[in-house]
Amino acid sequence: MNTRRRRLGLLLIAPGSAYLLLAFVSIVALLVSYSLRTTQTATLFSTFDAGTWSSALSDSYLWSTVGTTLRVGLIVCVLCVVIAYPLAWSLRAMGRGWRVAAMMFVIFSPILVSVVVRSYGWAMLLRTGGPLGGVLDSWLYHEPGVILALVHVELPFAFFPILAAVRAVPAELGEAAADLGAGAAQRFREVLLPPTVPGLLAGAQLTFTLTISAFATPALLGGGRVSVLAESIYTDIQQLLWPRAAVQAVVLLVLTLLVLAAFGLLGRLVAGRVGTRSAT
Amino acid sequence: MSVWLRRIFLFVVAVFILAPLVVVLVASVSTDEVLSGLPSGFTMHWLAEALSYPQFQVGFQYSVQVAAIATACSVVLGTAAAYALYRLEVPGTRLLRTLFIAPLSMPRVVSGFCFFVLFASLVPAAYGTVGGVAFAHVLILLPFVVSLVGAGLATLDSSLEEAARDLGASAFTAFRRVTLPQIRASLLIATVFAFLTSFDEVDLSVFLMPADTTTLPVAIFLRLQQNQDPTTSAVSSLMIVGSLLLTGLVALAGRKAGLFAAPGSTAANQPERKEEQPA
Numbered sequence: 001m002n003t004r005r006r007r008l009g010l011l012l013i014a015p016g017s018a019y020l021l022l023a024f025v026s027i028v029a030l031l032v033s034y035s036l037r038t039t040q041t042a043t044l045f046s047t048f049d050a051g052t053w054s055s056a057l058s059d060s061y062l063w064s065t066v067g068t069t070l071r072v073g074l075i076v077c078v079l080c081v082v083i084a085y086p087l088a089w090s091l092r093a094m095g096r097g098w099r100v101a102a103m104m105f106v107i108f109s110p111i112l113v114s115v116v117v118r119s120y121g122w123a124m125l126l127r128t129g130g131p132l133g134g135v136l137d138s139w140l141y142h143e144p145g146v147i148l149a150l151v152h153v154e155l156p157f158a159f160f161p162i163l164a165a166v167r168a169v170p171a172e173l174g175e176a177a178a179d180l181g182a183g184a185a186q187r188f189r190e191v192l193l194p195p196t197v198p199g200l201l202a203g204a205q206l207t208f209t210l211t212i213s214a215f216a217t218p219a220l221l222g223g224g225r226v227s228v229l230a231e232s233i234y235t236d237i238q239q240l241l242w243p244r245a246a247v248q249a250v251v252l253l254v255l256t257l258l259v260l261a262a263f264g265l266l267g268r269l270v271a272g273r274v275g276t277r278s279a280t
Numbered sequence: 281m282s283v284w285l286r287r288i289f290l291f292v293v294a295v296f297i298l299a300p301l302v303v304v305l306v307a308s309v310s311t312d313e314v315l316s317g318l319p320s321g322f323t324m325h326w327l328a329e330a331l332s333y334p335q336f337q338v339g340f341q342y343s344v345q346v347a348a349i350a351t352a353c354s355v356v357l358g359t360a361a362a363y364a365l366y367r368l369e370v371p372g373t374r375l376l377r378t379l380f381i382a383p384l385s386m387p388r389v390v391s392g393f394c395f396f397v398l399f400a401s402l403v404p405a406a407y408g409t410v411g412g413v414a415f416a417h418v419l420i421l422l423p424f425v426v427s428l429v430g431a432g433l434a435t436l437d438s439s440l441e442e443a444a445r446d447l448g449a450s451a452f453t454a455f456r457r458v459t460l461p462q463i464r465a466s467l468l469i470a471t472v473f474a475f476l477t478s479f480d481e482v483d484l485s486v487f488l489m490p491a492d493t494t495t496l497p498v499a500i501f502l503r504l505q506q507n508q509d510p511t512t513s514a515v516s517s518l519m520i521v522g523s524l525l526l527t528g529l530v531a532l533a534g535r536k537a538g539l540f541a542a543p544g545s546t547a548a549n550q551p552e553r554k555e556e557q558p559a
């Protein structure tokens with residue numbers, strides 16, 4: 001029975017695993033292989049050289065692109081969390097009912113709509129002569145416009161992990177703290193905030209990693225002036241600069257992994273602190 | 281937070297979320313070339329133009345085919361994998377669970393670039409074909425299917441299936457008659473979500489097709505880079521209405537069939553799934 005279950009398990013998981021391993025191995029192999037060339041070619045193995053790497057790393061363009069990518073990622077991440085956090089508490093405070101359901105649907109609905117369509121909507125709002133064109137005239141095709149649209153795109157991904165964390169906080173916790181004489185600020189800082197920090201970090205991590213690899217929104221709202229890594233990779237391929245695109249793809253992948261690792265570390269640090277505090 | 285402050289805040293957020301969608305919808309039936317405020321008249325002209333624009337017609341068919349194939353493959357592969365990971369014993373379960381979630385942290389443009397290079401250097405015939413694009417989409421869809429179906433399976437009572445086996449049902453029959461009905465809701469949500477994700481995908485698809493025959497969102501993207509006119513609004517509106525209709529219909533059908541009343545339904549799975557996303 002046991003060996004049969006094992007064999008069945010292996011049989012069931014084999015196709016999916018084979019696909020993923022194939023995809024991942026080829027992705028890493030191809031990236032490395034193509035970044036180690038200097039000319040565009042369709043042959044898989046030719047002589048390798050590090051020319052593209054050394055010229056890309058000494059090029060200030062790459063560094064400014066990395067800078068823009070990280071700056072936009074950070075700002076969007078902070079804005080999303082700053083909006084999503086009070087949003088989650090507000091929804092919790094509303095309890096249940098059709099209003100909450102309607103608001104949940106409003107927050108969720110952008111996920112069902114293509115990123116291209118949403119970015120286009122912002123372009124229409126911001127363009128000269130558009131509804132917001134008079135007030136936010138200089139935003140379209142500049143960084144603020146890209147950031148605004150990206151906050152719109154990534155907000156649900158910050159919201160849901162935070163909502164899950166906020167909903168898990170027992171209602172009695174705040175009441176007990178109030179009974180013990182804690183003021184509103186103290187109650188929030190010392191009782192209600194700590195248990196939601198993991199959810200907050202999960203939301204921030206998700207929005208940060210999704211934003212630094214976002215392509216369509218910066219491409220449509222940046223107007224070529226806001227160059228982030230994802231868009232730069234695409235432009236390089238259009239210009240047949242495969243090796244340079246591969247170098248930037250490796251940089252983007254490494255950045256993503258670094259961000260994930262940093263958040264993982266942060267999460268463990270926070271968990272450690274909460275743990276020691278509840279122990280004392 | 282006082283009640284009024286909270287209401288104003290929620291109202292502002294709702295306006296922020298809905299504004300770009302509403303402006304697209306309004307522009308597609310307005311007579312104005314550039315919408316600046318309230319529309320000055322109503323017209324079906326842009327919708328008609330969008331429906332007769334060849335790139336959008338081809339794009340729609342292309343997208344439906346890609347989404348159907350990619351969804352079917354990822355649901356079959358993903359459900360089998362989820363069943364093995366959450367119901368059976370497989371060596372290295374932890375590592376395998378990480379493997380199946382890992383594509384989520386892979387930037388889509390990086391995967392797109394790699395599939396492009398892979399096709400260009402090894403299988404040139406796959407570039408720009410429905411099968412090639414669908415093959416690449418499976419990478420994005422698999423993690424969603426495995427997490428959603430896995431969450432559904434994890435909340436199940438395993439004794440029911442064991443009882444069926446003890447009563448002489450084969451493994452397949454037990455799965456089909458006992459387990460499958462219990463995870464119908466998760467499966468349905470995973471299927472719809474996978475289909476919409478594939479249908480709307482741009483970041484990866486844009487690398488895999490020549491500019492004249494592309495999926496619908498890529499066709500919109502490429503057209504937007506050239507010019508922005510109400511025809512694009514019209515096709516975008518059709519996409520918004522289509523996605524909302526599809527989700528609404530599925531939700532309604534699911535509710536009618538009593539899918540979401542069972543334990544392990546949407547509301548219960550939502551937080552679990554989100555927590556699993558960051559790898």
